[in-house]
Amino acid sequence: MAYSDKVLDHYENPRNVGSLDKSDPNVGTGMVGAPACGDVMKLQIKVNDAGVIEDAKFKTYGCGSAIASSSLVTEWLKGKTLDQAQEIKNAAIAEELALPPVKIHCSVLAEDAIKSAIADLKSKQGH
Ligand code: FES
Numbered sequence: 348m349a350y351s352d353k354v355l356d357h358y359e360n361p362r363n364v365g366s367l368d369k370s371d372p373n374v375g376t377g378m379v380g381a382p383a384c385g386d387v388m389k390l391q392i393k394v395n396d397a398g399v400i401e402d403a404k405f406k407t408y409g410c411g412s413a414i415a416s417s418s419l420v421t422e423w424l425k426g427k428t429l430d431q432a433q434e435i436k437n438a439a440i441a442e443e444l445a446l447p448p449v450k451i452h453c454s455v456l457a458e459d460a461i462k463s464a465i466a467d468l469k470s471k472q473g474h
């Protein structure tokens with residue numbers, strides 16, 4: 348299967364790979380898996396005191412499309428509020444990366460990871 352140039356770019360030069368300190372009260376951690384293929388994605392966000400995402404990191408054990416999807420969303424997340432981050436849809440990720448139908452679930456994984464990280468952060472902050 349041919350990957351798009353954007354997928355290859357993120358796959359070969361992934362942005363924001365790594366981890367943030369889980370014990371930081373301003374850090375939310377999302378961990379999701381894709382039942383279809385067993386790939387796993389960890390996505391972390393860190394908000395500042397104004398509730399704006401100032402940092403995002405990921406670690407993905409999976410296919411090129413999953414790595415590219417998570418790399419892309421770490422770029423999109425920075426500077427967004429949690430409400431704006433909640434609005435990121437897998438369709439936008441799939442469109443940006445020109446994912447073929449069999450790889451749509453890789454972008455769903457990234458959307459799920461964002462929602463999971465936001466939910467973790469909100470529960471830590473008592474919302
Ligand atoms: Fe092989 Fe996702 S199915 S890496």
Ligand code: FES
Binds near residue numbers: 385409410
């Ligand atoms: Fe399963 Fe990409 S093939 S996440």
